[in-house]
Amino acid sequence: MVECLLAKQNVVGSSPIIRSKKYIIMELDPVVLYQKCQPTNFSKSLANLRLAQRMVQTMIREQGVGLAANQVGVDIRLFVMYVDGELFHCFDPEIIDHSIDQIMSREGCLSFPSEQCEIPRYRTIRARYANANGHFQERDLSGLAARCFQHELDHLNGITMHERQGARSA
Numbered sequence: 001m002v003e004c005l006l007a008k009q010n011v012v013g014s015s016p017i018i019r020s021k022k023y024i025i026m027e028l029d030p031v032v033l034y035q036k037c038q039p040t041n042f043s044k045s046l047a048n049l050r051l052a053q054r055m056v057q058t059m060i061r062e063q064g065v066g067l068a069a070n071q072v073g074v075d076i077r078l079f080v081m082y083v084d085g086e087l088f089h090c091f092d093p094e095i096i097d098h099s100i101d102q103i104m105s106r107e108g109c110l111s112f113p114s115e116q117c118e119i120p121r122y123r124t125i126r127a128r129y130a131n132a133n134g135h136f137q138e139r140d141l142s143g144l145a146a147r148c149f150q151h152e153l154d155h156l157n158g159i160t161m162h163e164r165q166g167a168r169s170a
């Protein structure tokens with residue numbers, strides 16, 4: 001989460017380049033960051049896909065490993081991740097099982113640049129999420145993918161890393 005783990009050329013080069021008009025919200029309207037997002041309308045699959053692709057472009061441009069829709073002002077339960085060379089579009093994501101133990105680690109967030117928080121996250125999770133068409137799958141995630149998924153899912157529930165940690169640190 002802290003370091004840029006992106007191989008920019010890989011993602012940009014292997015997917016249609018869509019000029020991103022999405023910008024990460026910081027001071028514009030922070031309210032949207034603290035609201036629970038609405039479920040996806042899967043009848044709009046093409047619009048869903050285009051939104052996810054634009055968010056990927058924004059995430060890459062900003063050198064993040066994850067980005068939630070409400071970070072760019074869109075009220076939909078969607079986040080994208082790029083971890084360990086794999087790109088994720090996660091619509092209506094949820095955690096359906098998790099390890100008992102948690103790991104502490106520092107996290108950053110594109111909505112709070114230059115800040116880091118020490119946050120406990122489940123070591124492993126079983127994640128469930130859909131693609132833009134509403135096709136669900138389950139994945140067992142660990143390491144950075146598990147941590148990022150939990151961070152981004154928090155965003156969709158209006159929870160930032162500050163609430164998780166309870167205090168800020170530089």
Ligand SMILES: [Zn+2]
Pocket residue numbers: 108109110111151155
């Ligand atoms: Zn974040």
